[in-house]
Amino acid sequence: MNTKTRRRKAKFRSSGKTLRTCGATLTLVAILYVGLLFSYKSYESVAKATHLTPSSIASSQDFSSSPIPPSVSSSVFKFGVLSGPKKANYYLNWEIPYSKITELAKWDLLILDMETQVKSLGALKKIRELNPDIIMLVYITPQEIKTDAASGSSVMRQKLAAGINESWYLTDIQNKKLTFWPGTWLLNVADNSPQINGIRLNKYMAQFVANDLLSTGLWDGVFFDNAWKDVKWLTGDSVDLNKDGQPDSDIDTHWQEGMRFVYNETRALTNNKYAIVGNATSDVYKNDLNGAMLESFPSFLGWQNSMRIYNSSESNADQPINIINVNTGNTGKSTDLKKFRFGLASTLLLGGFYSFDYGDQDHGQTWWYDEYDVRLGEPISTAVSLNNTSKFAEDVWRRDYQNGIVLVNPTSVPQEVDLNGEYEKITGLRDSSVNDGSVVSQVTLQPRDGLILLRTFQSLKNVVFANGNFVQFFDKTGNRVRNGLFVYDNDVPGGSKVYHGDLDGDGRQERIVAVGQKMEIFNTSGKLFSGYPFGRDHKGDLRIAVGKLANEDHDSLIVSQSDSGKIAIYNYFGESIKEGIFPLGKNYKAGLSTAIASENRVVVGTAGNRLPEVLIYDSKISKISKRFFVSNTKIKGALSIAVGDLDGDKNPEIITLLNNGKSKQVKVFNISGKLLSQFKVSTGFNSGASSVGTADVDFDGKDEIILMNG
Numbered sequence: 001m002n003t004k005t006r007r008r009k010a011k012f013r014s015s016g017k018t019l020r021t022c023g024a025t026l027t028l029v030a031i032l033y034v035g036l037l038f039s040y041k042s043y044e045s046v047a048k049a050t051h052l053t054p055s056s057i058a059s060s061q062d063f064s065s066s067p068i069p070p071s072v073s074s075s076v077f078k079f080g081v082l083s084g085p086k087k088a089n090y091y092l093n094w095e096i097p098y099s100k101i102t103e104l105a106k107w108d109l110l111i112l113d114m115e116t117q118v119k120s121l122g123a124l125k126k127i128r129e130l131n132p133d134i135i136m137l138v139y140i141t142p143q144e145i146k147t148d149a150a151s152g153s154s155v156m157r158q159k160l161a162a163g164i165n166e167s168w169y170l171t172d173i174q175n176k177k178l179t180f181w182p183g184t185w186l187l188n189v190a191d192n193s194p195q196i197n198g199i200r201l202n203k204y205m206a207q208f209v210a211n212d213l214l215s216t217g218l219w220d221g222v223f224f225d226n227a228w229k230d231v232k233w234l235t236g237d238s239v240d241l242n243k244d245g246q247p248d249s250d251i252d253t254h255w256q257e258g259m260r261f262v263y264n265e266t267r268a269l270t271n272n273k274y275a276i277v278g279n280a281t282s283d284v285y286k287n288d289l290n291g292a293m294l295e296s297f298p299s300f301l302g303w304q305n306s307m308r309i310y311n312s313s314e315s316n317a318d319q320p321i322n323i324i325n326v327n328t329g330n331t332g333k334s335t336d337l338k339k340f341r342f343g344l345a346s347t348l349l350l351g352g353f354y355s356f357d358y359g360d361q362d363h364g365q366t367w368w369y370d371e372y373d374v375r376l377g378e379p380i381s382t383a384v385s386l387n388n389t390s391k392f393a394e395d396v397w398r399r400d401y402q403n404g405i406v407l408v409n410p411t412s413v414p415q416e417v418d419l420n421g422e423y424e425k426i427t428g429l430r431d432s433s434v435n436d437g438s439v440v441s442q443v444t445l446q447p448r449d450g451l452i453l454l455r456t457f458q459s460l461k462n463v464v465f466a467n468g469n470f471v472q473f474f475d476k477t478g479n480r481v482r483n484g485l486f487v488y489d490n491d492v493p494g495g496s497k498v499y500h501g502d503l504d505g506d507g508r509q510e511r512i513v514a515v516g517q518k519m520e521i522f523n524t525s526g527k528l529f530s531g532y533p534f535g536r537d538h539k540g541d542l543r544i545a546v547g548k549l550a551n552e553d554h555d556s557l558i559v560s561q562s563d564s565g566k567i568a569i570y571n572y573f574g575e576s577i578k579e580g581i582f583p584l585g586k587n588y589k590a591g592l593s594t595a596i597a598s599e600n601r602v603v604v605g606t607a608g609n610r611l612p613e614v615l616i617y618d619s620k621i622s623k624i625s626k627r628f629f630v631s632n633t634k635i636k637g638a639l640s641i642a643v644g645d646l647d648g649d650k651n652p653e654i655i656t657l658l659n660n661g662k663s664k665q666v667k668v669f670n671i672s673g674k675l676l677s678q679f680k681v682s683t684g685f686n687s688g689a690s691s692v693g694t695a696d697v698d699f700d701g702k703d704e705i706i707l708m709n710g
Helices: 003-007 040-049 098-104 121-130 156-162 201-216 251-269 299-314 337-348
Strands: 086-091 109-113 135-140 144-146 184-186 221-224 275-279 291-294 323-327 353-357 397-400 404-409 415-425 439-445 449-455 470-474 480-486 497-501 510-515 518-523 526-531 542-547 556-561 567-571 576-581 593-597 601-606 613-618 624-629 639-644 653-660 663-670 675-682 691-695 704-708
Touching (some): 098 121, 135 275, 144 156, 201 251, 221 251, 251 275, 291 299, 323 337, 337 353, 337 404, 337 449, 404 439, 470 675, 510 542, 556 593, 601 639, 653 691
Parallel strands (some): 086 109, 109 135, 221 275, 275 291, 291 323, 323 353, 542 593, 593 639, 639 691
Antiparallel strands (some): 397 404, 404 449, 415 449, 470 480, 497 510, 510 518, 518 526, 542 556, 556 567, 567 576, 593 601, 601 613, 613 624, 653 663, 691 704
């Protein structure tokens, strides 16, 4: 919990939990654990001096005293580029229920109590298995401990308490122990606290974190709660830091230097391999920490000051881990969507992680919101204000991302905002009055509210479309997810088949254009290929499927015809791999629809006066591994098929479209042919053939079904 937030309370309320929950959701990331084995003898002497037993020392790694600590900017740990919004969960329950494992794995960063490494070891490993990129920080309070830690139900707190000498508790000049959070004693982390066998409490704390927590290989870093810059506000002048029976001077200086030692000693003991984050209300430790959490944002600090601290912390490290925690103020009102959006949008003005939960008395929720499913991509601008103010003055603020924009209104009055273009609201379930999917060029932002808007587009990526046709977007159950539109590339003829995507894996976009029987492939430097896969004289249209075959790094093309059963396979620059493929024999003339699935599978759809059928082949289209009928009724029209990951589980679904007049029937199957869902879509006056494709058009990490009238 933030220091001064607590200061304002006339009485501190008990959390009602076995664990105090102060701090906030934070984001850190450390990777690779250290493989060094340090001198056991050095730590053993410390253990004896502090009543630790050798069995309490973690077995996988042992960190001994180390040289001058490296700087934050030289940290070894790195994490991958994360698409905003970056989500953090400050989950401080001592045990992780089985029912929460999958939910927690959805976050980008977790702050979990140190007891979970004993009480929920299996859950930690499963979360990591489900989300290998997740950042997990272990939670500890360096300046306080539960009063019953030595005898209570905890395991790690018992181990920690066993090594804490009585002289290391924070006391007044009468040697009376001081308390802050109900049910805890304060600990003396000051740099002039008593030394026991050559070490102070702050060094013992750093050694405990290094040897008993980070050495396990379970964590990417540590989250130190209560990164207080001072303590005199709590203790007054009568505190006795050095235990000489006299009031101390420079209390806050000794305290701050002692806290700084905890952070730097932890970094030194672990060879700078782990992220070190603190729960702070200032930036005084920004050169010692990899990031900070601002709990109960914007708290007593106000929006402007909180954002300045946030900005200062962001500018320090190479990959900072800063967390903004907004909560309900212990009311449990998870439906305060305006408050949720305000915190999220404020976070997105910079590069931090965002957390929204109950409050400082119970950090332990897995609430999910519409905006969490949006992938904004990487930022393409810094935060700017409507009136060009600086230093995060209270004005309307905006930041642009690859896939959308973020707006924040921290003022006390509604603000009219001209967007200088058209943007699309997300289509949401939690707050459909705001996230209604409408296309807007200006919006009214309510006081202390925020908004995420998506960019509109006139072309599509990673799906083949007919140039100039109308397209619609649906989820797997038929709900419309974005507004329909006409897709068009200005420099190619109408009706041409067009595909935009990275065919060779170099991060740059290539384009495929098919006009009649001619197919061309372009890269950023010019034309790669131009040719006629089935000859110049054939009258049917080309059908193209793009995807990876045989675990290749680059894409391949499967080309078929609208009025023939012939297929050809090309590589990404137009070289023929295999031609003259007739999956159903040379007598079949009704046309084929193809798609490429994962694990070297090619999906083929057939129809034309026969039962519509899906056949799954190997990557060479030489052997059938599965086949199933889409309908038990013959259709005259074509069967269009596509493959995509509609639910984000990395397993492909097969989507089929039956062309029966203006009412089109869409069915979704798993790769084994089990029907998962189906729905009908009316195409109005268009009773001609339609086709189906998939792509992630709302940036939620899941493919959507794209219905195209052509």
